[in-house]
Amino acid sequence: MERLIPQKEGDNGMRSPNGNPFIICTDAPYSLNYLIYTWKLIDVANFKTVWLELWNDWVRRLADGRMDHGGILDSFRQLFHHAPDGDAIHIASVNAFRTWWGSHTGQAAVEHSFTNDKLRIIYDQLSGKIAADHVLKIRLIYEPIPASGLIVLPWQAVVPIQYILDPAKLDELLLLLLNCCKDE
Numbered sequence: 302m303e304r305l306i307p308q309k310e311g312d313n314g315m316r317s318p319n320g321n322p323f324i325i326c327t328d329a330p331y332s333l334n335y336l337i338y339t340w341k342l343i344d345v346a347n348f349k350t351v352w353l354e355l356w357n358d359w360v361r362r363l364a365d366g367r368m369d370h371g372g373i374l375d376s377f378r379q380l381f382h383h384a385p386d387g388d389a390i391h392i393a394s395v396n397a398f399r400t401w402w403g404s405h406t407g408q409a410a411v412e413h414s415f416t417n418d419k420l421r422i423i424y425d426q427l428s429g430k431i432a433a434d435h436v437l438k439i440r441l442i443y444e445p446i447p448a449s450g451l452i453v454l455p456w457q458a459v460v461p462i463q464y465i466l467d468p469a470k471l472d473e474l475l476l477l478l479l480n481c482c483k484d485e
Contacts, residue, residue: 323428325420329411329441330369331402332359332377333459338398339380340447343390347383355380356446363440364457371399411443414462426475431482439478441465453481 336356355377363369374395381387381394401407427437438457445461446452452459458481464474 323424323431323433324436325424325427325439326436327412327415327420327439327441328369329408329443330359330363331371331408332363332369332373333440333442334402334408334411335374335377335395335398337442337444337447338401339377339394342394343381343384348380351380351382360440360452360454360459363438364454371402374398407443411441411462415439415441415465419465422471423475423478427478427482430479433482435482437478437482453477455483456481 333356336352336359340352359369377395378388378391381391384390435456440452440457440459442459442461445463446459458478460474460477464470464477
């Protein structure tokens, strides 16, 4: 689900206070959340190396506008290649993830953690500092990234929901998002 910044009553389109159009879209990608889900499942040689390669690849794919849906989970089979019964572990992990992610405590809960009120606060804070006609994509993940820090790409951020839910992290989140709002 992708969501645009909500409009306030009386808004004339998606314009920031400085008059420049600026849009925020949020989603909770299957790919990145599944990878986080798998992090604690298995501890074999090469797992974390393959995991990091897949993580970086999918962050780039999403930045390039590639589709992200439940069907892509089969492409992560290589994560379990070195494990005994790797195919069975992969199938079980995909089934368990799909069951959880499809429930009201999975993807819907992650996406709804970013309420319109919180989105409006972030939009208002950023829009006065951004002089660009762009779309900022915020990719929500349910837990912090196990193997690295926060991901910042031009006009895209991967953000754990703890940064959305914890008011004490607002300044850090705003700084992260402001750093995203730059062209390469």
